[in-house]
Amino acid sequence: MLSIANISKTFFAGTVNERRALVDLNLELAEGDFVTVIGSNGAGKSTLLNTISGRYPIDAGEIRIDGASVSKLKEFKRARYVGRVFQDPMAGTAPDLTIEQNLALALQRGKRRGLHRGITKARREAFATELESLELGLENRLTAKVGLLSGGQRQALSLLMAGFTQPRILLLDEHTAALDPQRAALVTTLTERIVSEGNLTTLMVTHNMEQAITLGNRLVMMHEGRIVFEANAEEKSKLTVPMLLAEFAKIKGASFDDRALLA
Numbered sequence: 001m002l003s004i005a006n007i008s009k010t011f012f013a014g015t016v017n018e019r020r021a022l023v024d025l026n027l028e029l030a031e032g033d034f035v036t037v038i039g040s041n042g043a044g045k046s047t048l049l050n051t052i053s054g055r056y057p058i059d060a061g062e063i064r065i066d067g068a069s070v071s072k073l074k075e076f077k078r079a080r081y082v083g084r085v086f087q088d089p090m091a092g093t094a095p096d097l098t099i100e101q102n103l104a105l106a107l108q109r110g111k112r113r114g115l116h117r118g119i120t121k122a123r124r125e126a127f128a129t130e131l132e133s134l135e136l137g138l139e140n141r142l143t144a145k146v147g148l149l150s151g152g153q154r155q156a157l158s159l160l161m162a163g164f165t166q167p168r169i170l171l172l173d174e175h176t177a178a179l180d181p182q183r184a185a186l187v188t189t190l191t192e193r194i195v196s197e198g199n200l201t202t203l204m205v206t207h208n209m210e211q212a213i214t215l216g217n218r219l220v221m222m223h224e225g226r227i228v229f230e231a232n233a234e235e236k237s238k239l240t241v242p243m244l245l246a247e248f249a250k251i252k253g254a255s256f257d258d259r260a261l262l263a
């Protein structure tokens with residue numbers, strides 16, 4: 001479904017600031033796979049997501065979605081395949097639009113043709129039902145500007161919107177990291193629900209090893225632009241945090257004060 005073959009990405013190539021963010025990386029996702037991605041700081045996790053979304057062009061290799069190469073497609077053209085929720089709660093929603101306007105935009109993006117833009121009574125009711133499931137009281141605030149919401153509320157809304165668009169790939173980039181533990185737990189539960197209800201093929205970057213083990217059916221560990229450890233569904237079901245730490249310790253040069261180890 002998503003095929004990443006021998007991709008490389010170097011920033012500032014040939015200068016003193018050269019950074020090899022991805023090095024000949026390969027990853028295949030089957031339909032419905034939910035892969036958690038962990039790794040040291042600067043391992044290339046965000047860059048991997050950014051190359052899939054088209055934010056950064058790759059230097060070499062190929063990215064295919066459903067067999068078709070998207071390597072040369074611009075970010076806005078890939079947006080119809082790719083849903084994304086970032087660490088920054090401010091990034092996924094439009095602050096000056098109301099909750100219902102944000103939801104309507106997301107819905108429109110999912111069904112590209114033959115959809116009128118208006119917010120009908122029926123649609124407003126459908127939005128309210130969806131929002132009710134978040135248990136954040138947002139169903140009563142459909143006409144409130146999204147900029148007024150808390151970080152956790154915005155993240156929950158971003159996820160709901162990503163689910164609406166039925167993306168071929170959902171990219172989650174530390175999307176619970178900026179939230180307090182209670183809100184992070186809520187957004188984590190919502191993530192599981194939206195991914196499983198939509199059978200969404202998902203890549204989720206996290207620094208939280210417990211979360212990386214609990215969520216999804218596969219896990220990959222990155223270091224210096226490469227995948228250095230992988231666990232399939234069966235292996236993952238037996239994984240523990242100490243086992244992951246042991247894998248991490250095998251990596252030459254990985255530092256023990258890395259955030260990834262402390263999460």
Ligand SMILES: Nc1ncnc2c1ncn2[C@@H]1O[C@H](COP(=O)(O)OP(=O)(O)OP(=O)(O)O)[C@@H](O)[C@H]1O
Pocket residue numbers: 011012019020021039040041042043044045046047048
């Ligand atoms: N836009 C950019 N310009 C220059 N260098 C970049 C850019 N984005 C990433 N890099 C570099 O590429 C490497 C990989 O960075 P990336 O952000 O992908 O790592 P990460 O695994 O997501 O790290 P973290 O866990 O710290 O967020 C790093 O050396 C980083 O400095």
